[in-house]
Amino acid sequence: MEQTLVIVKPDGVQRGLVGAIISRLERRGLRLSALKLLQVDQARARKLYKIHLGKRFYETLVSYISSSPVAAMVWQGQGVIDIIRRTMGATDPAEAGPGTIRGDWGINIGRNLIHGSDSLESAEREIPIFFDSGEVVHYPRALDPWCSENEL
Ligand code: IDP
Ligand code: MG
DSSP states (O other): OEEEEOOOOHHHTTTTTTHHHHHHHHHTTTTEEEEEOOOOOOOHHHHHTGGGTTTHHHHHHHHHHSOOOOOEEESSSTTHHHHHHHOOSSTTTTTTTTTHHHHHOOTTTTOOEEEOOSSHHHHHHHHHHHHHGSOOOOOOOOHHOOOOOOOO
């Protein structure tokens, strides 16, 4: 079962976009399998963004993600990692296409609303930073066969 970590970042929570973002992913046909609202502390922020250590935006990125609560989630579905990355749009909302989350609701790279794991390895590393395995729920939905002819 392919899974990915999605985070509605502090700007998305503060702007009241959690519901709209979840709704987009639900309507896409993907399955929500874990969800929590939490304040990210410095240690967790540094763990999540450790691949960016040393980049010029690293410290501001850590402050941004820990500045206010986030909504963390796990989504499941065949191809979910790439489907969500395409639904999010380019990292810089100014360059993200219309119809994407960042392209419709953002204007600035430092306030780009959403995180989504970028590969299977990233998802496997990132999900346990936010969820114990018992918090990720596996369940069939009656609508799954109407969203995909394959097993989700
Ligand atoms: P992604 O979120 O689209 O995967 P990454 O390159 O992994 O983009 O960067 C992680 C996060 O770091 C971005 O979502 C954004 O919040 C921030 N970021 C990346 N590049 C810049 C930049 O040039 N200025 C400010 N923040 C940046
Ligand atoms: Mg990334």
